[in-house]
Amino acid sequence: MKRTTHDDGVSFIVCSPSGKNIEFTLRMLGEKDGANFGSGPTSCDSITYGIYFEMPIRNPTNYILTVLNNDRCIFTTKLVPVDTPPESKRLMDRMYAVYETHQLWMDAENKNSVMALYIRLEKNVSGNNISPGVDMSLCWLPSRFGKEQFKRVPFYPPDVVPEQHGIRVDASSIPQRTPIWKLVRGPVSGTKAYKLMGYWVPTKKEDPTWSYTAEPVFNEFSKQNMRFGNASEDFAIMMMLLHAPNVKIELVGWCKGVGVPVGWGASPDGIIHNKEVVVPESIQKHFVDTAPFDYTRGVLEIKSSQTSLALAPYYFPQVYMEMISTNTVWCDLVRYRRCRPHANATEYVHEARVFRIFRHRPTEESLVRLLKYALNNTHRLQDVVQEAPFVALRAHFKELSEITSYREIKFTPEMRIAFDAYNEHSGLLCVRDNRN
Secondary structure: OOEEEOOOOOOEEEEEEOOOOOEEEEEEEEEOOOOOOOOOOOOOOOEEEEEEEOOOEOOHHEEEEEEEEEOOOEEEOOOOOOOOEEHHHOOEEEEEEEOOOOEEEOOOOOOOEEEEEEEEEEEEOOOOEEEOOOOOOOHHHHHHHHOEEEEEOOOOOOOOOHHHOOOOOHHHHOOOOOHHHHHHHOOOOOOOHHHHHOOOOOOOOOOOOOOOOOOOOOOHHHHHHHHHHHHHHHHHHHHHHHHHHOOEEOOOEEEEOOOOOOOOOEEOOOOEEEEOOOOHHHHHHOOOOOOOOOOOEEEEEEEEEOOOOOOOOOOHHHHHHHHHHHOOOEEEEEEEEOOOOOOOOOOEEEEEEEEEEEOOOOHHHHHHHHHHHOOHHHHHHHHHHHHHHHHHHHHHHOOOOOHOOOEEOOHHHHHHHHHHHHHHHHHHOOOOOOOO
16 A cells, blocks of 8 residues: 655555545644654654645545554544544634544535545653544543533644634634644743743753753653653543532633733643632732632643652742733642552552642732743843842742642542543544444
């Protein structure tokens, strides 16, 4: 069979019901030239591909997509899966059929005519295998919890840049970790905030060649932790929803800052709607001269680990930027841990702690002032973050991390059933063969 192969050894084949190969052009979306799944420090953990058919595929029901990695089949599916209900999305003159493993661009006037296909491939947690990036929030999570408890971000095509087409799009509705989301983020985000505050910035003695503008290089251990964090967000969300059925969680994209310089913002893991939250008077009194706040809305931030449930000091600059950017005054920061109780155990233990952090205006004002100063002096950031105001605020965050209370979420039999169902569904999607 004829295949189109990328430089990293990933191949794609599209066949008609009769077995005829379909011609297409392959594009990497949102990735730098030369990006691949190699093992070097600059290798990618996920890549979004666009498959653009030279002639539209008519009546695509029985057409087959096959993905190989170095001649080994890693995924095969019908273009129109039989076991995943699609959601339609219209944009300009395009229609999209949205599935959990891939999406189709169809002619708006003829939904039986497919123009292109999008698929994201990603490394598993260990980094040893590549599989399709299954997005369970597209179908499975909404069907499991319903719109009253869980609201996802609408699908947005990875090859449509809003400005280039004259489209006005709320950046908070663009899914995170997508090519377009990477483009809309500003110069100060939640994760950049703690870097500008001096966390993970080496001294000149430790690394005289360090630069704020240099692309970060992560070792394999760090990459594995990040992959685990991304993969475990859904589990933390399920624990939250099953623990508190009256709570609603809404996913968001890039949220623009309120009352801070243009371009500042953050991408929290979600917005929580909880009518039972009580905001202390000591917090409310600092916001009486501002626009009214909806105190039932808060930020959700998930920090996953296989070892720790502690609240780290460097989380505070990030969650403050998230509260500023979502116009909220509280954040539920969830520390989720999955681990084996002993070396030979086959079952995982799942644990979670929820730290409620309130937005304190004097602390926020100090943070924003220092972030502005650091951003204007990134060329000497190693010296800047050693100045007394930065040292003092980091010490304050350390103290807060030690005294902030939390509540435990116990892993229940109901959660076990939900986790097993999730794993079964995602596992079937990753390895399925829908040709029968």
